Amino acid sequence: MSVVTETEIRPFNVEIANEQIDDLRRRIAATRWPSRELVDDPSQGVQLATMQALARYWAEDYDFGRLEAKLNALPQFTTEIDGLDIHFIHVKSEHEDALPLIITHGWPGSVVELLEVVGPLTDPTGHGGDADDAFDVVLPSLPGYGFSAEPNEAGWDLGRIAQAWAELMHRLGYSRYVAQGGDQGAGVTDAMGRQAPDGLLGVHFNFLDAAPRELLMAALNLRLAFSDEDRAQFGKFTAILRRGYIAEMGEHPQTIGYPLQDSPLGLAAWMLDHDADSYVKISRAFLDGQPSGNLTRDNVLDNITLYWLTNTAASAARLYWETGRSATAAFKDPPPHVKLPVAFTVFPGEIFQAPRHWVKKAYHNLVYFNEVDKGGHFAAWEEPELFASEMRAAFKSLRHDRRSS
Amino acid sequence: MTTAVETATDVQPFRVEIPEEKIDDLRRRIAATRWPTKELVADRSQGVQLDALQALARYWATDYDWRTVEAELNALPQFTTEIDGVRVHFIHVRSPHADALPLIMTHGWPGSVIELLETVDPLTDPTAHGGRAEDAFHLVLPSLPGYGLSGEPLEVGWDLGRTAQAWAELMRRLGYTRYVAQGGDVGAGVTDAMGRQAPEGLIAIHTNLLVPALNGPMPTHTDEERAAAVQIATFQQSGNGYFVEMATRPQTIGYALLDSPVALAAWMIDHDTDSYIKIARAFVDGKPAGNLTRDHILDNITLCWLNGTGVSAARSYWEAYGADAPAAGRQPLPPPTIPFGFTTFPGEIWRTPRSWVEASYPNIAYFNEVDKGGHFAAWEEPQLFASEMRSAFRSLRDEGRSS
Numbered sequence: 001m002s003v004v005t006e007t008e009i010r011p012f013n014v015e016i017a018n019e020q021i022d023d024l025r026r027r028i029a030a031t032r033w034p035s036r037e038l039v040d041d042p043s044q045g046v047q048l049a050t051m052q053a054l055a056r057y058w059a060e061d062y063d064f065g066r067l068e069a070k071l072n073a074l075p076q077f078t079t080e081i082d083g084l085d086i087h088f089i090h091v092k093s094e095h096e097d098a099l100p101l102i103i104t105h106g107w108p109g110s111v112v113e114l115l116e117v118v119g120p121l122t123d124p125t126g127h128g129g130d131a132d133d134a135f136d137v138v139l140p141s142l143p144g145y146g147f148s149a150e151p152n153e154a155g156w157d158l159g160r161i162a163q164a165w166a167e168l169m170h171r172l173g174y175s176r177y178v179a180q181g182g183d184q185g186a187g188v189t190d191a192m193g194r195q196a197p198d199g200l201l202g203v204h205f206n207f208l209d210a211a212p213r214e215l216l217m218a219a220l221n222l223r224l225a226f227s228d229e230d231r232a233q234f235g236k237f238t239a240i241l242r243r244g245y246i247a248e249m250g251e252h253p254q255t256i257g258y259p260l261q262d263s264p265l266g267l268a269a270w271m272l273d274h275d276a277d278s279y280v281k282i283s284r285a286f287l288d289g290q291p292s293g294n295l296t297r298d299n300v301l302d303n304i305t306l307y308w309l310t311n312t313a314a315s316a317a318r319l320y321w322e323t324g325r326s327a328t329a330a331f332k333d334p335p336p337h338v339k340l341p342v343a344f345t346v347f348p349g350e351i352f353q354a355p356r357h358w359v360k361k362a363y364h365n366l367v368y369f370n371e372v373d374k375g376g377h378f379a380a381w382e383e384p385e386l387f388a389s390e391m392r393a394a395f396k397s398l399r400h401d402r403r404s405s
Numbered sequence: 406m407t408t409a410v411e412t413a414t415d416v417q418p419f420r421v422e423i424p425e426e427k428i429d430d431l432r433r434r435i436a437a438t439r440w441p442t443k444e445l446v447a448d449r450s451q452g453v454q455l456d457a458l459q460a461l462a463r464y465w466a467t468d469y470d471w472r473t474v475e476a477e478l479n480a481l482p483q484f485t486t487e488i489d490g491v492r493v494h495f496i497h498v499r500s501p502h503a504d505a506l507p508l509i510m511t512h513g514w515p516g517s518v519i520e521l522l523e524t525v526d527p528l529t530d531p532t533a534h535g536g537r538a539e540d541a542f543h544l545v546l547p548s549l550p551g552y553g554l555s556g557e558p559l560e561v562g563w564d565l566g567r568t569a570q571a572w573a574e575l576m577r578r579l580g581y582t583r584y585v586a587q588g589g590d591v592g593a594g595v596t597d598a599m600g601r602q603a604p605e606g607l608i609a610i611h612t613n614l615l616v617p618a619l620n621g622p623m624p625t626h627t628d629e630e631r632a633a634a635v636q637i638a639t640f641q642q643s644g645n646g647y648f649v650e651m652a653t654r655p656q657t658i659g660y661a662l663l664d665s666p667v668a669l670a671a672w673m674i675d676h677d678t679d680s681y682i683k684i685a686r687a688f689v690d691g692k693p694a695g696n697l698t699r700d701h702i703l704d705n706i707t708l709c710w711l712n713g714t715g716v717s718a719a720r721s722y723w724e725a726y727g728a729d730a731p732a733a734g735r736q737p738l739p740p741p742t743i744p745f746g747f748t749t750f751p752g753e754i755w756r757t758p759r760s761w762v763e764a765s766y767p768n769i770a771y772f773n774e775v776d777k778g779g780h781f782a783a784w785e786e787p788q789l790f791a792s793e794m795r796s797a798f799r800s801l802r803d804e805g806r807s808s
Contacts, residue, residue, distance in 0.1 A: 034659040034716035038561045043729040044720065045657030154445040244650030244657070251646040252452030255675045257441035259661030259668030266661025266668060273657040314441030321451055 007171055012076040012087060014068045014147065020309055021064045024264055028059040031265050042279055046269040053286040054272075055265055057297055058305075067302045067309075070115060078147070079171060081164045084156075087111075087147035088140040090172065093122040095134035099399050100174040101391065102138040102165055103380070106183020106207075107249075107316055108271035110146040111139045112303040113381035116294055120388035127385065132399070133392040140168060142184065144315030146306055151315070157326040158187040159195070159335075166197035175199045178395050182206040182379060184319060193338035193363075202341035202367070202398045204391065206379045208354040210338075210362035211237055229355060236352035245273060249320035257314025260307075267313055268304050277349035277376040293375070293382040343368035343394035347383075349376025368394045414578055419483040419494060421475050421554065423711050428471055431666055431710060435466040438667045449681055450643070453671045457685035461674070462667055464688060464699050471711070474704040477522060483554075486578060488571040491563070492556035494518075495547035497579065500529040502541035506802050507581040508794065509545040509572055510783070513590020513614075514651075514718055515673035517553035518546045519705040520784035523696055527791035534788065539802065540795040547575060549591065551717030553708055558717070564724040564732035565594040566602065573604035582606045585798050589613040589782055594725060600741030600766075609770060611746035611797045613782045613790075615757045617765040620737070629758040636755035640677065647675060652726035655719035662715025669715055670706050679752035679779040695778070695785040744770030746797035750786075752779025771797040 033052070037044040071089075078085045089111055092098070101121065105113050117137075119126065124133040141148035143156050143164070165188065169177050178201050181189035186209035193203045240246065248256045259266040272282055281292035282300050291297065307313050342363035346353050353371070360366050370390065375383035440459070444451040481496050496518055499505070508528065512520050524544075526533065531540040548555035550563050550571070572595065576584050583606055588596035593612035600610040617623075618637065625631045650658050661668040674684050683694035684702055693699065709715060724730045745766040749757045751774070759772050773793065778786035 031660075032663045032713065034656070034663040034713070035557060037656040038558065038720065039729075043727075044723055045654035045659070047656065051660060150442060151445065152442075242649065242653070244646065244652075244654045247649040248646030251643050252675060254441070254444040254454065255452030255646075255671050258453070258458060258671040259658070259665055261439045261441040262667055263661045263664040266664055269657050269660040273654055311439070311441070318445065318451065 007079060009077050009079045009171060012078045012147065014071045014076070016064070016068050016309055024305070024308060025059055027264050028055050031055060031263075042276065042283075046273050046279070047283065050272070050283040050286055051265055051269055054268055054297075054301075057286060058264075058268075058301055062298065062301050062305075064305065066298065067112075067305055070302065071111075074115070074118065076147075079168065081167050082160065084143050084151060084164075085149040086140055086143070086164060086168060088138055088168065089118070090136075090138050091118050091122045092136045093134040095124075095131045097132070098122070098134035098136045099395060100138065100169065100172075100177035101135040101395070102140065102169055102177060102179045104140065104165070104179070104181040104185030104188045105142065105145070106181070106185045107145075107319065108274055108303070108307070109183065109378065109381070110303055110306050111141055112299070112306055113378055114139050116384035117380050117388050117391075120385055121391060124388075124392065127388065129389070129392055135391065136174075138169065138172065140165060142188070142316075142319065144318060145312055146310055150312065151318070154322070156319075157322040158184070159191045159326060161188045162191035162195055163197075165192060166195065166200070169199065176201055178202050178204070178398060180204040180391065183377065184323070187323060190338070191335075193340050193342065194335045196338075196340055200340060202343065202395065203338070204343040204345070204368070204394045206345050206347055206387075207350065207377070208344070208352075208359060208362060211354065211358065230358075233352045233355060233358075240351055245270065246320060249317040250324040251321070253314065253317035253321045256317055260313030260317065261311060264308055267308060270313075271304055271307065275351045275377050277351075278378055281349075281376065281382070294384055295378065295382045299381065338363050339365060341365050341367040341398060344370075345379070345390045345394065346371040347375040347377075347379045348373060350379070351377060367397055370394075414486060416484050416486040416578060419485045419554070421478050421483070423471065423475060427711055431707070432466050434666050435462050438462060438665070449678060453675050453681070454685065457674075457689055458667060458671055460688040461670055461699075461703070465666070465670070465703055465707075469700065469703045469707070471704075471707050473700070474519065474708075478518075481522075481525065485554075486575065488574050489567065490560075491550045491558055491571070493547055493550065493571060493575060494554035495545055495575065496525070497546075498525050498529045498544045500541040500543050502538045504539070505529070505541035505543045506798060507545065507576065507579075507584035508542040508798070509547065509576055509584060509586045511547065511572070511586070511588035511592030511595045512549065512552070513588070513592045514552075514721065515676060515705070515709070516590065516592075516781065516784070517705055517708050518548055519553075519701065519708055520781055521546050523787035524783050524791050524794075527788055528794060531791075531795065534791065536792070536795055540799075542794065543581070545576065545579065547572060549595070549718075549721065551721055552714055553712060557714065558720070561724070562731050563721070564730065565591070565598045566732070568595045569598035569602055570604075572599060573602070573607065576606060583608055585609045585611070585801065587611045587794065590780065591721060591725070597741075598738075600743060600745065601738035603741060603743060607743065609744040609746065609798060609801045610741065611748070611771070611794065613748050613750055614753065614780075615747065615761055615765060617740075618755070618757065618761060623761045624764055627758070627760065629756075630760060633755040633758055633761065640754050644678065647672065648722065648726070651719040651722035653723070653728070655716060655723045659716030659719055662719065663713055666710055669710055672715075673706050673709065674702070677754045677780050679754075680781055683752075683779065683785070696787055697781065697785045701784065740766050742768055744768050744801060746771035748772075748782070748793045748797065749774040750778040750780075750782045751776060753782075754780060770800060773797075
C-alpha cells in the first residue's frame with residue numbers, strides 16, 4: 001500500500017458484540033404494533049404487512065454475522081480529519097493505471113449500498129470490462145453515519161464534508177481523481193465540484209442535487225422552457241420538499257432521533273419510507289421474496305442493522321438540518337459554479353428524471369449524459385453492474401486526458 | 406341533578422381500568438430506552454432537547470403515578486356511545502344549576518380530555534370558583550375518534566366534518582336542544598366545522614385557534630397582522646415537521662409511537678415553541694407554567710401510550726390535511742352565521758389580531774385578548790379559560806332566557 005502521509009491512517013475492523021445483537025432481537029420480538037393502515041396502498045406510509053414481514057425475517061432468518069463479514073472482507077481504515085474519525089473502505093485495483101474514485105453514499109444509506117460495485121470497479125477484467133476501465137475505489141462513511149464518528153458541533157454541512165474528502169484523497173496520495181454521488185452524496189460531490197480541490201478531475205452524479213438552486217432560479221427567470229416533460233418532472237421534484245421525513249429531519253432531527261434510536265421497527269419504517277419506487281421494490285422483496293436487482297431482504301437489513309448497531313440514526317438525521325441551513329445560506333450567497341467536467345446518469349426509478357437541459361443548466365461543462373433502463377434512487381445498490389458500467393463510460397474521456405497530460 | 410341521558414341509542418357508563426401489567430411494561434420500556442447523543446445546539450432549534458427528555462423519562466419511570474389521574478377520570482361521569490360506527494368516549498358533567506348552558510368542548514393534538522379536566526369545576530360549579538350561578542355550564546368533553554379512550558376509525562373518511570356531525574348527534578342523544586361548542590387546535594377545526602354545518606340546537610361557537618388562518622393567507626396591512634403572519638411562517642419553516650409527517654405518512658411514524666414511550670413523549674412535546682419551553686422547564690427546573698405540571702403532561706402522554714392511539718391520532722392529520730384523503734380539495738362550507746367568539750392567548754403559535762377574526766367570521770359576538778396562556782389554553786390556565794367561556798357566551802345565554 002502506498003499510503004505515506006504525515007497523518008495517521010489506521011486499519012479498521014468491524015466488531016459487533018453479541019449482546020448488542022441479542023438486545024436487538026429482543027426488541028424486535030417485543031414490538032408493540034400499531035393498527036393496520038386504513039388504505040390498500042402506501043398513501044398513509046409504510047404498510048403494516050410489509051413491516052411485519054420485515055420484522056419476522058429480521059428476527060428469525062437474517063444472519064447477523066453477515067454484515068461484519070462483508071465489511072471485514074474489504075480493507076477498511078479510519079483517519080482523523082478536522083477533528084473527526086472518518087471511516088472508509090479503500091480498495092486499490094491491481095491495474096496500475098487505475099483512476100482513483102471516491103463515491104459518497106446518501107441517506108438512508110451507508111457504505112453498505114456501495115459494496116457490490118467494488119468488484120466491477122476495481123477488477124473490471126473479472127466483470128466484463130477492460131483493464132483500462134479500472135478504478136481505485138474510496139468509500140467513506142459520512143460523518144455521523146455508520147462507523148465514522150459523529151460531529152460534536154454544528155457546522156458539518158456538505159461543504160465541510162467535501163473539504164474533508166479532498167483531504168482524505170490527499171492523504172491517500174491521490175493527486176488526480178474523480179468523485180461520484182447520489183442523494184446526500186450528490187450534495188457532497190456537488191460541493192467538491194464547486195470547491196475544485198487540487199487533483200479533482202471531474203464528477204458524476206445520479207441525482208440532481210443542484211436543482212433546488214439552479215432550477216428554481218431558472219424557473220423564476222423564465223429562461224427555462226417549461227415543456228410538458230419539464231412540468232411533470234418539476235412536479236416530482238417539488239414533491240420532495242413536501243416529504244415528512246425531509247421536513248422533520250431538516251427542522252427537528254433530535255426529536256425524530258428518539259424514535260429511531262429506541263425502536264428497531266420505528267427505525268426500519270422511517271428508512272423504508274424514502275421514495276415511492278424504492279419502497280415498492282423493498283416491500284415486494286419482503287412480501288413476495290422478489291427483490292429488484294440487488295435490493296434483497298438481506299442487503300436492505302444489512303443497512304438498517306448498521307444504523308441500529310452504530311447508534312447513528314440521530315446523527316445521520318442531523319445532516320438534513322445542516323443541509324437545510326446551508327441551502328438557505330446559499331440562496332442568499334450562491335456558491336461558485338462547477339467548472340470541472342460533469343457526468344450524469346438518469347436512472348428511471350429516481351424521484352425525478354432530470355432532463356438533459358436541466359443538468360446542462362446546472363453544470364455548464366456537461367461531458368457525459370446518459371439515461372439507462374433500470375435502477376432507481378439507490379442506483380449503485382440496486383444495479384451494481386450497470387452502475388459500474390456507467391462509471392466506466394462517464395469517466396472514460398477524463399482518463400484519456402490524464403494519459404496525454 | 407337530573408340526568409339527560411335517556412335516549413334511544415345506547416349510552417353506557419364507562420370507567421378507566423388499566424391492568425398493572427401494562428404499567429409495568431411501560432416502566433420497563435422507559436428504563437430500557439436507547440438514547441441518542443445530545444443535540445448540537447443550546448436551544449430548541451434541533452428539536453426536543455436530551456436533558457428535557459431524560460428528565461421527563463426519569464420522572465415518568467420513578468415518581469409518576471398513573472393511578473392518580475385514573476381516579477380523577479373515574480371520579481367524573483364518563484360514558485361511551487357508538488356513533489357512525491365508532492365508539493365515542495366522553496365525560497359528561499351536569500351543573501347543579503338547572504339553567505346551565507350545555508357546552509361541548511373538543512381537545513386537539515397532542516391532547517386529550519386530560520387537557521380539559523381542570524376546567525370542569527369552574528365551568529359546572531361557578532359559584533365555588535368566583536363566578537355566578539348564571540355562568541354555569543353543563544359540560545360534554547368527548548375524546549376525538551382515534552384519541553384517548555374513544556375507539557379508532559376502521560375506515561378512511563373521519564375528517565373534521567364527520568367528527569362535527571358525530572358531536573351534533575352526541576348532543577342530540579344527550580337531549581340538548583340549545584347548546585354551544587368550543588375548541589382549540591384540532592378541536593377548533595371540529596368546532597369550526599360544526600359552526601358551518603349549523604346543526605339544530607347549536608347556537609354559538611368559540612375557538613382559541615383561528616382555523617381559517619391555516620387554510621389561506623390573511624390580511625397583512627397592520628404591524629399586528631404582519632407580526633402574526635411572520636409567526637405562522639416561522640412555524641411552517643422550522644417547526645411543522647410533525648404536521649407534514651402526520652398529514653402525509655401517519656403509518657410510518659406510527660410504528661415508533663406505538664413501540665417506544667420516549668419516542669411518543671418526544672413527538673408529543675414537540676408541538677410549538679411556547680409550550681415546549683414551558684414543558685421542558687417543568688421537567689428540568691420543576692417550574693411549571695400554570696397548570697402544565699409534570700404530572701399533567703405525563704397524564705396525557707401515558708393515556709396515549711396505554712391506549713396505543715399514537716397512530717390513529719396521527720391519522721386524523723392525514724384525514725384533515727393529507728393530499729390523498731377523501732376530504733382533500735373539498736371546498737369548506739360557507740362561514741358560520743351563528744355567533745362566533747374568539748380569545749387570543751399570547752403564547753399561541755401566532756397571536757391572532759381581531760381583524761383576522763373579523764375577516765374570517767361574519768358574526769363576531771365576542772373577541773378578547775388575555776395576558777397569559779398558550780396553545781393549551783384550557784390546560785395551562787383553566788380559571789382564566791373558564792372565565793373566557795363565561796364572558797364569551799354570556800350574551801347568548803341572555804337571549805336564550807328571553808326567547
